[in-house]
Amino acid sequence: MTPDLECKALTRRFGEFRAVDDVSFAVPAGSFFSILGPSGCGKTTIMRMIAGFLEPTSGDILITGKSVLDVPPNKRAVNMVFQHLALFPMMNIEENIGYGLRRKGMSRAEIARKVDEVLERIGLPGINTRKVDELSGGQKQRVAIARCMVLEPDVLLLDEPLGALDLKLRERMKVELKALQAAFDTTFVYITHDQSEALVMSDQIAVMNEGAFEQVGTAQELYYRPETAFVAGFVGDTNRWTGRIERISGEALDLRTENGMLMRGASHGRALQTGDRAAIYVRPEAIRVAHGAEALEGFDNKMEGTVTSLLFNGAASRVLVRPATGGEEIEVALPQSGEFATTRKGDVLHIGWSGAQGNCFAAGAG
Known part of the structure; x- marks a missing residue:
């Protein structure tokens, strides 16, 4: 079966510095894949290349089996949730979620139907007319995901989206994110420096260090059978x-x-x-x-x-x-x-x- 996302020998240099060094991996359809590593290891650089915001120095990126190297960000079947959710405070919830659909020229009635549908799926029906600042941190998180998922991407990229939340809410959102991923049956690629987030939510985890993957495996494999000293010391x-x-x-x-x-x-x-x-x-x-x-x-x-x-x-x-x-x-x-x-x-x-x-x-x- 063709993976939803595949990176082949992906490399990105900034001058002589290799931020990402010959990284290859594949993410099966409908799975939750995390890239875990310390600050500066290259994980955000990988995500920006997948999204199309940064060009690789070499290598290839395939979405559902097709190279996207020459495809601009707004044409890729990929969407992204940032740590700072970038919801529009001057818009209500329906306008926020429907923003991308309006840009595609969809009719007002169809946008309303799709927004209602996605709000139901994230467990927040009926909040269409509420303002962003009327929502809790967890609700804003779900709305940000809904704004991406309403566009039906093949891959959703999540760039440390729980980093700005308090500890108790972060713990709850780990469970909710995993449940949302299963409900939408969409491939999630999640980057984090927080091992607890990766271990709890992921089907597969890539541990990254100094631009390269040290090990890719399940949470249990990384924890009980680390393949490198870095993984043994970093995970758990x-x-x-x-x-x-x-x-x-x-x-x-x-x-x-x-x-x-x-x-x-x-x-x-x-x-x-x-x-x-x-x-x-x-x-x-x-x-x-x-x-x-x-x-x-x-x-x-x-x-x-x-x-x-x-x-x-x-x-x-x-x-x-x-x-x-x-x-x-x-x-x-x-x-x-x-x-x-x-x-x-x-x-x-x-x-x-x-x-x-x-x-x-x-x-x-x-």
Whole structure:
């Protein structure tokens, strides 16, 4: 099946600087695809090239199988929602949504019908005559999407559209955006530096760094099986230790950390050798807590430590544990029920985790 969007060897240079460096990807029809990366990595440059606001230095962009390199922005089957929604304050909601249809010369009756239809689909029927400043932030967000979707684009581009919203509204809009995408069955391409937005909403995520894609996969693949050190460190919270590999047996390896701890990790198919400097990444929720070492039998890595901080965040609460042998604090997920739910600063705990949970990469990679 022909993807709705395909970029082939897409490159954009500004002088000698490569903002986008030979990026290729395809987005299946009707899917939610996110480009996730830090500021300045090139994700907005990709979106501007897809929209037609910027020409690639080389490469090709195809919408539903056809190259659009010579097609001006207003003729591409693409529309865009910006972080600052750019709704017209002097127009009511129906006029805002119908603006693009009027530019196409559609009749007033047909515009009214289409506006009513799209307002119904975004869950805001009957607000046609209201002004923009009478709407909440979430309602404005949906109206901005409706203004794009009424034009029936093949691809909707979303440039960090939740960035200007407060935290609680942003959390709600993540769920609503995913529901809207499914309701319209339109391909969404979403760019963000916020990993939570990408992980919650996306069918596929491309993690971008310094103009190139590090990895493309599902949220689960990026989180549990990162392919590069950058992805391991950028996506989700993680503990990181660096040192030198002392032993390798199959995918299992032993790494002597810089403060002298011997730690078991896994190469997961990466080409690592004895003597290499390497880094191990372990997720906080992969670490088990206990009151005694005997409860951690079978774990490759075990140690005793003291709780130095409680990072309370509801279901995502963590504690920082300082190992008795010294070294950096270790971030550990705090159980939400049972005897450890009331853990406090100063408590002594035993912690342990499986070596298979430790993703190991060459030190310095990423």
